[in-house]
Amino acid sequence: xxxxxxxxxxxxxxxxxxxxxxxxxxxxxxxxxxxxxxxxxxxxxxxxxxxxxxxxxxxxxxxxxxxxxxxxxxxxxxxxxxxxxxxxxxxxxxxxxxxxxxxxxxxxxxxxxxxxxxxxxxxxxxxxxxxxxxxxxxxxxxxxxxxxxxxxxxxxxxxxxxxxxxxxxxxxxxxxxxxxxxxxxxxxxxxxxxxxxxxxxxxxxxxxxxxxxxxxxxxxxxxxxxxxxxxxxxxxxxxxxxxxxxxxxxxxxxxxxxxxxxxxxxxxxxxxxxxxxxxxxxxxxxxxxx
Numbered sequence: 001x002x003x004x005x006x007x008x009x010x011x012x013x014x015x016x017x018x019x020x021x022x023x024x025x026x027x028x029x030x031x032x033x034x035x036x037x038x039x040x041x042x043x044x045x046x047x048x049x050x051x052x053x054x055x056x057x058x059x060x061x062x063x064x065x066x067x068x069x070x071x072x073x074x075x076x077x078x079x080x081x082x083x084x085x086x087x088x089x090x091x092x093x094x095x096x097x098x099x100x101x102x103x104x105x106x107x108x109x110x111x112x113x114x115x116x117x118x119x120x121x122x123x124x125x126x127x128x129x130x131x132x133x134x135x136x137x138x139x140x141x142x143x144x145x146x147x148x149x150x151x152x153x154x155x156x157x158x159x160x161x162x163x164x165x166x167x168x169x170x171x172x173x174x175x176x177x178x179x180x181x182x183x184x185x186x187x188x189x190x191x192x193x194x195x196x197x198x199x200x201x202x203x204x205x206x207x208x209x210x211x212x213x214x215x216x217x218x219x220x221x222x223x224x225x226x227x228x229x230x231x232x233x234x235x236x237x238x239x240x241x242x243x244x245x246x247x248x249x250x251x252x253x254x255x256x257x258x259x260x261x262x263x264x265x266x267x268x269x270x271x272x273x274x275x276x277x278x279x280x281x282x283x284x285x286x287x288x289x290x
Contacts, residue, residue: 002283003275004267005182005240007043007218008036010256012081012246021255022245024049026061030068033076035257036244040264042280043077043109044069045157045246055089057082059097059104066106070289075277077286079109079157085116085136091144102152108286112145112156112181113137114172115165117194121223128193135161139168146172146179155180155286162195166209173213180285183210183217184242189224191249198229207237216283218242225250227262235263235270 010032014022023032023046033044048061062080069076080101083094101107113135120131137145149156156179160166166185172178185206187198196202198221210217219230220242231241243259267274275283 001238001272002216003273003279004235004263005043005216005218005275005280005283006041006260006263007045007220007240007242007244008033008041008256008260009045009220009242009244009246010036011046012244013047014245014248019245019248019253021253023256026065026068029065030072032256033065033069033078034072035255036260037073037076037277039257039260040274041260042275042277043079045079045081045242045244047081047246055083055085056093057097059100062097062101063104063106066101070106073277074289077109077277077280079107079111082111082113084134085138085141086134091137091141094141095145095148099148099152102154105289108155108281108289109182109284110145110149110154110156111159112142112149112169112179113159113161113165114142114168115162117161117165119192119194121191122193142168142172146177149179150177153179153287155182155284157182157184160185160206163205163209166206170209170213173215181215182240182284183215185217185219187219187221187224187230189221189229189247189249192223194222198224198226200233203230203233203237216240220247222247223249227259227266231263231266232270235267235272240275 023029116136120129123129188194218240219234
């Protein structure tokens with residue numbers, strides 16, 4: 001069985017009021033990312049301190065943080081986020097920071113989100129909150145992202161929010177047009193009612209779709225706790241695990257490196273070795289840094 005790849009998604013939209021440990025500013029991101037690598041993470045994903053609703057994301061804060069992280073951890077695997085689509089911005093504008101970071105030699109792992117999904121929390125009545133938030137990526141957007149990553153020899157994190165997202169990714173894979181990829185299976189926890197719930201039958205459904213491929217896959221629970229749900233199954237079945245304060249929702253206020261350490265301990269109990277960043281890069285097909 002492959003070594004276990006652990007990804008730490010360290011901030012996302014999580015605020016300091018929700019968890020004081022979440023890193024928001026560049027210096028905090030640097031310290032937290034390095035602590036997560038030291039704890040056993042092979043990949044760190046983070047956002048700038050800007051709204052997810054901003055369609056255009058800045059490259060400069062990523063460049064500043066990553067330069068400092070690489071100085072301490074030359075083997076680090078890092079990747080950014082991107083803004084939502086719609087009338088407010090074209091895919092060229094939304095993906096410009098990804099291209100700029102790649103062209104600066106700082107990016108080896110990009111993101112490709114092959115679909116659209118309504119996102120929002122649950123209100124006091126237990127209903128999906130009445131918000132107008134759709135994370136939108138058209139088929140034309142997907143084609144653009146795939147072509148950019150292939151042209152720049154980038155590997156990709158492929159976000160799977162719904163089964164239809166995976167069908168699109170598998171179509172590119174079958175056509176030989178999918179760059180080297182990590183398939184990120186996102187499950188909707190209690191706080192975010194989207195997609196499949198974090199249960200064994202849900203994971204089985206996705207694994208059935210992936211059965212004819214050798215694509216590495218990773219589980220994550222948005223608005224819940226992957227540690228107490230799908231992490232043990234992923235470790236047992238040869239998958240990989242994403243943790244972090246971007247995703248976590250629960251009664252505790254853990255630090256990101258604590259969540260990473262919990263998965264490391266779980267893997268050790270299961271007899272599965274944890275991957276280094278170099279091993280994770282080899283498993284996914286991420287190119288070496290120049």
